[in-house]
Amino acid sequence: xxxxxxxxxxxxxxxxxxxxxxxTAAMPDSKPAPLRIATxxxxxxxxxxxxxxxxxxxxxxxARKIAAVLQQVRPDLVLLNExxxxxxxxxxDLFQQxxxxxxxxxxxxxxxxxxxxxxxxxxxxxxxxxxxxxGEVGGEGRSRGNDAWGYGLHPGQYGMLVLSRYPIDEAxxxxxxxxKWNTLPGAVNPVDPRTQKPFxxxxxxxxxxLSSKSHWDVPVKTPxxxxxxxxxxxxxxxxxxxxxxxxxxxxxELRLWQQYLSAxxxxxxxxxxGQCGGLAQDARFVILGDLNNDPVDGDGQHDAIVELIENAxxxxxxxxxxxxxxxxxxxYAAKGIVRKGAPFHATGDFGPKAGTMRLDYVLPSTGxxxxxxxxxxxANESAEAKIADGSDHHLVWVDVR
Numbered sequence: 003x004x005x006x007x008x009x010x011x012x013x014x015x016x017x018x019x020x021x022x023x024x025x026t027a028a029m030p031d032s033k034p035a036p037l038r039i040a041t042x043x044x045x046x047x048x049x050x051x052x053x054x055x056x057x058x059x060x061x062x063x064x065a066r067k068i069a070a071v072l073q074q075v076r077p078d079l080v081l082l083n084e085x086x087x088x089x090x091x092x093x094x095d096l097f098q099q100x101x102x103x104x105x106x107x108x109x110x111x112x113x114x115x116x117x118x119x120x121x122x123x124x125x126x127x128x129x130x131x132x133x134x135x136x137g138e139v140g141g142e143g144r145s146r147g148n149d150a151w152g153y154g155l156h157p158g159q160y161g162m163l164v165l166s167r168y169p170i171d172e173a174x175x176x177x178x179x180x181x182k183w184n185t186l187p188g189a190v191n192p193v194d195p196r197t198q199k200p201f202x203x204x205x206x207x208x209x210x211x212l213s214s215k216s217h218w219d220v221p222v223k224t225p226x227x228x229x230x231x232x233x234x235x236x237x238x239x240x241x242x243x244x245x246x247x248x249x250x251x252x253x254x255e256l257r258l259w260q261q262y263l264s265a266x267x268x269x270x271x272x273x274x275x276g277q278c279g280g281l282a283q284d285a286r287f288v289i290l291g292d293l294n295n296d297p298v299d300g301d302g303q304h305d306a307i308v309e310l311i312e313n314a315x316x317x318x319x320x321x322x323x324x325x326x327x328x329x330x331x332x333x334y335a336a337k338g339i340v341r342k343g344a345p346f347h348a349t350g351d352f353g354p355k356a357g358t359m360r361l362d363y364v365l366p367s368t369g370x371x372x373x374x375x376x377x378x379x380x381a382n383e384s385a386e387a388k389i390a391d392g393s394d395h396h397l398v399w400v401d402v403r
Contacts, residue, residue, distance in 0.1 A: 036373040036401035037226050040077035041362050043235075043292040043350070043395035044068045046085045046097070051156040054086040058096035067392030069101035070109030071378055074386070075399050078167045079222055081290040083235045084393075087123055087161030094120055094163055108389040115165040117222075121177055123161045123215040126154030131206050152214035152237065162215060162233060162291075169223045176219040176273040178258070183212040185270045186254055187261065192247040201245040214251065217258055219273075219281065226370075226403065230287040232259060238294045239302040252294055253303035256310050259289060263315050289316070289365040292395060296359040298342040307363075316365050319372040321347045322398050326379030326390065331358045349377055350395040362398045370402035 046068060048054045058065055072080065086093055103112045127150050132139050134148035147153045154160055164170070183189055184207055191200035191207045202210060214237035222229050236255035242248040261271060262280045272278040281287060289310070295302035297311065310316070323346040331345030339357040341348065348358035364375070379396040380386035390396060 034225065034403060036403045037079070037224055037229075038075070038077045038399055038401050039229075039231075039288050039290070039364055039366065040075060040080040040397055040399040041083070041290040041292065041364055042068070042071070042080060042397040043083040043362060043393055044085055045393040045395070046082070046093075047160050048086060049155050049159070051158075052088070054093045055088060055096065058093055058100065062101075064392055065097060065101045066106045067108075067389045069097070069104075069113070070106040070389040071392065071397055072102060073106060073109030073111065073113045074389070075378055075397055076110065076113060077399055078224070079229070079231060079288075080165050080397075081231065081233045082163040082165065083292045083395075084160045085120075085163040087120055087158035087163075089122075089158075091120060094118060098165075106389075108386065115167060117166040117168065117170045119164040119166075119170050119172065119175060119218070119220050120162065121175075121216065121218070122179065123158060124152035124179055124211055124213055125150060125161070125215055126157040126159045127151045129209075131209065133202075133206060133210070135201065151211045153241070160215060160235065162218070162235060164218070164220050164231060164233060166222050168225070171221040171223060171228070174221045176275070176277065177216055178213055178218075178273055179211070179216040180274050181212050181217070181258075181272070182208070183210045183251070183254065184208060186212060186258060187270070188257070189254055190250075192245040192250050194243070194245045196244060201247055212251070212258060213255060217255070217262075219262075219287075227286060230281060230285055232262070232281075232287050232289045234259070234291045234293070236291075236294050239300070249301055249303055253306035256293060256295060256306040259310060260313060263287075263313055285367075286369050287315075287367045288400075289363060292362050294361055296343060296361060299359050300356065300361075311363075311365065315367050317368050317370055317372060317402075319366075319375065319400070321360075322349075322364070322375040322377045322400065323347055324377035324379035324396065325381040326387065326396070327358060327377060329382050330379075334358060349379075349398055350393075352394055362395055364398050364400040366400060366402050373401035373403060375400040 129151050140146050147155050194201045215235045217234045220231040236252045237248050239249035239252040295307040297308050327348040328346040334357040347360050349362040377396050
């Protein structure tokens with residue numbers, strides 16, 4: 003893929019962008035304090051139903067590190083990916099009360115979020131269909147996960163949690179958990195190159211859901227007005243076969259946001275309550291999430307993420323960066339694992355096979371004024387590095403007003 007010149011220019015712009023997430027109060031005669039928006043894949047999940055609750059009921063060193071990072075950065079609005087969902091919201095209660103609202107080692111002052119949104123997701127929910135074409139429905143372990151609407155070993159695994167300092171208009175939240183993949187304009191049943199036939203049967207393709215977790219539009223009533231948090235966590239574009247069904251699904255999950263932002267009637271784009279259509283053209287928004295697609299590296303359909311970043315309604319701003327990403331990318335490069343993208347723009351360390359990649363995004367809409375941004379990935383030798391390894395992803399934040 004030929005990366006557009008504009009994208010490269012933005013990626014390399016501003017070598018002196020903000021590296022530290024410290025917040026300061028606005029001076030009396032200065033502009034209002036900016037709105038800090040963040041996304042963080044926390045890896046707070048368990049392969050066992052109720053496992054995260056049990057972990058949080060104990061003394062979880064993992065959760066303490068995640069909370070410490072949040073206490074350091076102190077976002078006003080944040081999406082947490084890979085946070086297991088339970089219908090009683092017990093895990094969210096425990097994390098907020100026992101971890102976020104308690105000062106953590108290496109963190110900062112206790113952090114309280116009066117408002118939150120969480121809901122069911124597709125991961126781990128049995129489809130009753132043979133989605134991986136192995137000749138059986140369900141089964142044990144990975145086979146069971148592959149036949150769920152989104153890969154997972156129990157309903158709610160790898161869920162999402164939105165935390166906010168400002169009120170969430172729950173009556174206006176839209177979710178797209180049930181939207182069928184085949185309704186997306188241009189969607190094509192993946193083709194198995196060995197047989198030249200569609201990978202999914204007609205029966206499966208007619209029922210298959212697009213979102214591997216869910217897509218949410220969460221309106222937040224901020225001092226800057228209503229901001230629509232457009233949150234998701236598309237499937238990784240790997241763990242499939244030569245038909246590349248997960249790569250195609252990832253790309254189409256990103257294209258759903260493109261459709262949601264575009265003008266015109268969309269009678270096919272119906273949320274889980276039956277309301278159809280996209281986002282109002284004058285609405286302000288921010289796209290958040292571990293989108294599992296790097297603009298130039300990895301196995302994803304790179305055009306899907308580049309087109310989303312360059313959408314006419316998305317604000318152009320310097321790509322968030324960190325010292326830790328640059329150091330870690332350099333260490334991999336010394337071993338022969340070299341990024342095509344700028345090393346300091348990576349948001350996670352995915353091991354010796356994949357190296358570092360940029361997968362996590364905060365994409366505000368036009369109409370906002372960019373103030374600063376960063377990735378909480380401190381220098382390896384810094385004291386803060388001790389809390390930054392709670393997940394293979396790192397928190398990304400952007401300040402706007």
